[in-house]
Amino acid sequence: VNHGFGKTIPHMLGITLGFAFLLACVGLGLAQLFARAPSLFVALKLIGCVYLVYLAWKIANSGAPGAGDSVKRPMTFLEAAAFQWVxxxxxxxxxxxxxxxTSHADFTKSVMIVVAVFTIVNLPSIAVWCGMGxxxxxxxAEPxxxxxxxxxxAALLVASLWPMLASSH
Structure with missing residues (x-):
């Protein structure tokens, strides 16, 4: 909505590749770490939720493009990729x-297939989201x-946190 499609391409690519990297890391070891130390995952969820509530507040109170408090630019590739981790x-x-x-029979191969499928589906989905914006x-344009x-x-962003907060894992 604020920046146009072209200026948002690095952001879209950052989300796609940042999530692919996160997904691969989870598949190749982080899931086991969280299984052994669930308090780490709970802490990550809480920190992430606080950050998303902060973002929701910023969204709710943002003005029109060009207004003093609005975001000046979309996230860069690296910012969007790093955001996936929080x-x-x-x-x-x-x-x-x-x-x-994933399959235990050929675990590494199945992890890579999951990463590939999510990556292939993610980019066009994000592009449609951006195009709709x-x-x-x-x-x-009307205030x-x-x-x-x-x-x-902002309300939908906060509401989207409920299933995660309500789950016991």
């Missing part, structure tokens, strides 16, 4: 995917609509 939803998805979709720009949209997106 995004609790990314961790839950990675841990769930590796638990559900570009399409919304004109609709959100009341933008405010409603921002508060709705």
């Amino acid at each position: 995004n609790p939803k990314a961790w839950v998805m990675a841990l769930s995917a590796m638990t559900v979709y 570009v399409g919304l720009k004109r609709f959100l 009341a609509r933008l405010r409603l949209f921002n508060w709705t997106m």
Whole structure:
């Protein structure tokens, strides 16, 4: 919505490749670490949730593009890739995917297949998300609509944390 499709490409690539790297790391060892030290995973979830609530607050209170408090630029490739490591939803998805979709028979191969499939599906999905944002720009030019949209997106972000916080793992 704020930056256009072209300027957001590095952000999209960062999300895609950052998540792929996180997914591979989870598949190749981090899941076992969390199984042995569940308090580490709980701490990661809580830190990530606090950060996402902070982001929701920033979204809810952001103004129109160019307004004093709005984000000046999209995340860079490295910022978006690094963000995956503090995004609790990314961790839950990675841990769930590796638990559900890997095979003990040929574990390393199945981890790489899961990483490849998620990577192939992730980039076009994020591109559609970005394209929809570009399409919304004109609709959100009216301040009341933008405010409603921002508060709705912030509320949905906070609500998306509930299943993770409610789960016992």
